[in-house]
Amino acid sequence: xxxxxxxxxxxAERIAGKAVRTPLLEAPLLDQRLGCxxxxxxxxxxxTGSFKFRGAYNRIAQLTRQELDRGVVAYxxxxxxxxxxAAARTAGTSAVIVVPNDIxxxxxxxxxxxxxELAYYQRExxxxxxxxxxxxxxxxAVIVPPFDDDRIIAGQGTIGLELVEQAGALGVTLxxxxxxxxxxxxxxxxxxxVKALSPETRIYLVEPSNYDxxxxxxxxxxxxxxxxxxxxxxxxxxxxxxxxxxxxxFPINQRLADGVLAIDDDLVAEGLYAAFADLxxxxxxxxxxxxxxxxxxxxxxxxDVSGKSIAIIGSGGNVDPLTYRDALQNGAARMSAR
Amino acid sequence: xxxxxxxxxxxAERIAGKAVRTPLLEAPLLDQRLGCxxxxxxxxxxxTGSFKFRGAYNRIAQLTRQELDRGVVAYxxxxxxxxxxAAARTAGTSAVIVVPNDIxxxxxxxxxxxxxELAYYQRExxxxxxxxxxxxxxxxAVIVPPFDDDRIIAGQGTIGLELVEQAGALGVTLxxxxxxxxxxxxxxxxxxxVKALSPETRIYLVEPSNYDxxxxxxxxxxxxxxxxxxxxxxxxxxxxxxxxxxxxxFPINQRLADGVLAIDDDLVAEGLYAAFADLxxxxxxxxxxxxxxxxxxxxxxxxDVSGKSIAIIGSGGNVDPLTYRDALQNGAARMSAR
Numbered sequence: 272x273x274x275x276x277x278x279x280x281x282x283a284e285r286i287a288g289k290a291v292r293t294p295l296l297e298a299p300l301l302d303q304r305l306g307c308x309x310x311x312x313x314x315x316x317x318x319t320g321s322f323k324f325r326g327a328y329n330r331i332a333q334l335t336r337q338e339l340d341r342g343v344v345a346y347x348x349x350x351x352x353x354x355x356x357a358a359a360r361t362a363g364t365s366a367v368i369v370v371p372n373d374i375x376x377x378x379x380x381x382x383x384x385x386x387x388e389l390a391y392y393q394r395e396x397x398x399x400x401x402x403x404x405x406x407x408x409x410x411x412a413v414i415v416p417p418f419d420d421d422r423i424i425a426g427q428g429t430i431g432l433e434l435v436e437q438a439g440a441l442g443v444t445l446x447x448x449x450x451x452x453x454x455x456x457x458x459x460x461x462x463x464x465v466k467a468l469s470p471e472t473r474i475y476l477v478e479p480s481n482y483d484x485x486x487x488x489x490x491x492x493x494x495x496x497x498x499x500x501x502x503x504x505x506x507x508x509x510x511x512x513x514x515x516x517x518x519x520x521f522p523i524n525q526r527l528a529d530g531v532l533a534i535d536d537d538l539v540a541e542g543l544y545a546a547f548a549d550l551x552x553x554x555x556x557x558x559x560x561x562x563x564x565x566x567x568x569x570x571x572x573x574x575d576v577s578g579k580s581i582a583i584i585g586s587g588g589n590v591d592p593l594t595y596r597d598a599l600q601n602g603a604a605r606m607s608a609r
Numbered sequence: 610x611x612x613x614x615x616x617x618x619x620x621a622e623r624i625a626g627k628a629v630r631t632p633l634l635e636a637p638l639l640d641q642r643l644g645c646x647x648x649x650x651x652x653x654x655x656x657t658g659s660f661k662f663r664g665a666y667n668r669i670a671q672l673t674r675q676e677l678d679r680g681v682v683a684y685x686x687x688x689x690x691x692x693x694x695a696a697a698r699t700a701g702t703s704a705v706i707v708v709p710n711d712i713x714x715x716x717x718x719x720x721x722x723x724x725x726e727l728a729y730y731q732r733e734x735x736x737x738x739x740x741x742x743x744x745x746x747x748x749x750a751v752i753v754p755p756f757d758d759d760r761i762i763a764g765q766g767t768i769g770l771e772l773v774e775q776a777g778a779l780g781v782t783l784x785x786x787x788x789x790x791x792x793x794x795x796x797x798x799x800x801x802x803v804k805a806l807s808p809e810t811r812i813y814l815v816e817p818s819n820y821d822x823x824x825x826x827x828x829x830x831x832x833x834x835x836x837x838x839x840x841x842x843x844x845x846x847x848x849x850x851x852x853x854x855x856x857x858x859f860p861i862n863q864r865l866a867d868g869v870l871a872i873d874d875d876l877v878a879e880g881l882y883a884a885f886a887d888l889x890x891x892x893x894x895x896x897x898x899x900x901x902x903x904x905x906x907x908x909x910x911x912x913d914v915s916g917k918s919i920a921i922i923g924s925g926g927n928v929d930p931l932t933y934r935d936a937l938q939n940g941a942a943r944m945s946a947r
Contacts, residue, residue: 294632296654299695300722315889316634357637377886384638544930548715551653551926553889588889592882592941596934603930 274421274523276467279428279460282329286429289361290325291317293430295437295582298549301566307576310443311546311562312434315554315588319381321510322427322457322586323354323417329426330415331355331362339364343415344407346370346392346399349378350510350557350587351417356385358415367412369403375509375591395499418456419517427457431464434582445472446579449561449570451586452476452485452531453511455520461584462527473529473574477564479506483533484515485524494521507536507598510557510587530573534560537605538567543595544602546585555590556598566606611759612861614805617766617798620667624767627699628663629655631768633775633920639887639904645914647903648781649884650772653892653926657719659848660765660795660924661692661755667764668753669693669700677702681753682745684708684730684737687716688848688895688925689755694723696753705750707741713847713929733837756794757855765795769802772920783810784917787899787908789924790814790823790869791849793858799922800865811867811912815902817844821871822853823862832859845874845936848895848925868911872898875943876905881933882940884923893928894936904944 296311314322331343342365345355352368359366366387370379371394383389390406392399407414416423431448438445448465450458455476462474478485481504484497496515497503506512516524539556542563546554554562561583564570570581590598634649652660669681680703683693690706697704704725708717709732721727728744730737745752754761769786776783786803788796793814800812816823819842822835834853835841844850854862877894880901884892892900899921902908908919928936 294654296629299656300719303722316632318637320889381638384641547891547930547933551658551891553885553891592885592937595885596937599930599934 273519274424274428274460274463276464278421278425279432279464282425283429283432285332286325286328286426289328292433293317295434296550301545301549305566305576307578308443308580309565309583310438310580311550311583311585312430313552314430314584314586315552315558319353319357320587320589321350321354321558322430323350324357325429326423326426326456327351327354327358327415328361330420330422331358331364333422334364334413338413341410341412342366344403344412345415346403347417348509348512349374350589352382352387353378353385353589355415356382356387360386367406369399369406377591378589418454419519421519424456424460424520426460428460428464430584431461435465435468438582443580445469445582447473447475447574448582448584449475449477449564450584451511451557451560452478454513454517455485455524456517457584457586458528459520459523463523466527474527475564475570475573476524476528476531477560478531478533479508479511479539479560480533480535481506482512484513486531486533488516488521489525489531507594508539508557508560510555511560532564532569532573534564534569537601538569539563540598540602541567541605543598544606547599552585553588553590554585555587558585558587611857612762612766612798612801614802616759616763617770617802620763621767621770623670624663624666624764627666630771631655633772634888636887639883643904643914645916646781646918648776648918648920649888649900649923650768650920651890652768652922652924653890653896657691657695658925658927659688659692659896660768661688662695663767664761664764664794665689665692665696665753666699668758668760669696669702671760672702672751676751679748679750680704682741682750683753684741685755686847686850687712688927690720690725691716691723691927693753694720694725698724705744707737707744713927715929716927756792757857759857762794762798762858764798766798766802768922769799773803773806776920781918783807783920785811785813785912786920786922787813787815787902788922789849789895789898790816792851792855793823793862794855795922795924796866797858797861801861804865812865813902813908813912814862814866814869815898816869816871817846817849817898818871818873819844820850824869824871826854826859827863827869845932846877846895846898848893849898870902870907870911872902872905872907875939876907877901878936878940879905879943881936882944885937890923891926891928892923893925896923896925
């Protein structure tokens, strides 16, 4: 085991006073409708609007003085970009972020406002990893990867520590934790912490139907990439469009996850609407996918939620107003038709 | 003085473990843009989605056993309705709520879900106070008024206590607190707590231009009602459409407030958008009006915010998706044009 509870506890000490200890929110009327107790870990209220700051800061805070002088490089669809930019500034170093040229406007502006330099690539044509590697090579800079790194995983795992502590303070033992899944760093970290502290708690990962690489990889017992060729569907969950599960994250998720769900964008919109109506939280589609799995009954097909205490990771809230508006409308219409 | 720090401290003890101790949120990029430190007290994350539960519970928890057996009656544009309904259920009593027949759907559904019985009135024609009085008379039930009551004011004042404590934990002395103003109960309670604990902190109230009764009453030195006759403008701030300042709340606000601002709905939309984009909070228009006064520069015309620490009360988040969608779009367009 390369990432364990001890590494996550060390990460928690590093980020203390830098990251937000995000609230664990409840919605009694939602509980009443669903017949279970729902606890939402609102990482949308984290610094930079997503959980990504935790892992990025835990990585960057472990750089040597010489490495800090050279700055860091990262590639990202958006949330990791902001997380690294803010972590770099917090740690007193600089950052170059390789971003797709269709990056949502709000994510672009915010990343620049955190003081990072941007380098653009074309999502379907160029290899962002190679571009980042070339920049890092030229500047002798360290790359901060989005998920496949022990220190990133440990940083995201601090959410699991807080979750178990916060639930415990309410007298709640969690029956399940439901986590959005892209590259798997968030779920690997949280699952490591939660299973160490509360072994009976079940862990469910949720990903978009059109990016169901983790589901298929679990079934195959080995990492399988998404087929991103012509005809491959898109998703509104722009933060979960990874190519395939991580080399480090996949074995952890394989060992610790009790199930993986893949759901359609229409269901995601219902989760986004529930966050709006029941919790007053702005969640981006990717950040609402775990809540969506619960409120639409998708989770219930795998696991009887009745009477249970279910923690939902609301992983981020960085979304353009137009995308939000459309998903809100769709979600509201679908929910009222139920 | 009928409501003082001691009454607010007693209220805080009563609501402890019943109400949410709402987080005080920060947004470093917003600070960077505005040149001040902004701390948002997120009462949208309070039980029932607004601050109203605090005052209602503080009132209902002081009923006698006999009074609890008879239930309570309230009249409300929506947020107080939900607050009373939830407080009644929490305290183990029943509630009848007199609501306008154009109550937003989400507020209606939620009030009923908290177990309250609804009685409807026509906003422009009937007298809701008289209707509530008749129901109360018939049932020998106690009326829980929306703002003009010492125990309601003390309950809302617990926000001020928490605010000063939470800011203190961050090492911050607040230069100003900005508060949405309808009947004035929220501001009277918060101002009482804040001025007692931090006398140098300035207090600003914000109301809709078309319901600027507090501003005009302050100027006149006496309570003046809104002219609600033909031709009177409307507002998207449905929770702030009170007829006139309260008999109890007005003298408190008169004594403790350093200024009153009245702003247009277009500016309110910018506040709603800033809550969405910078804080990831769903605020209803009425709940966003204090943030709006800051981000649009309206507050800056009264008070130099540069380098200051400013607390904003984000008082509620109960808003229909259609209203939200339109205000979000308007606010986003206006902010990007700045």
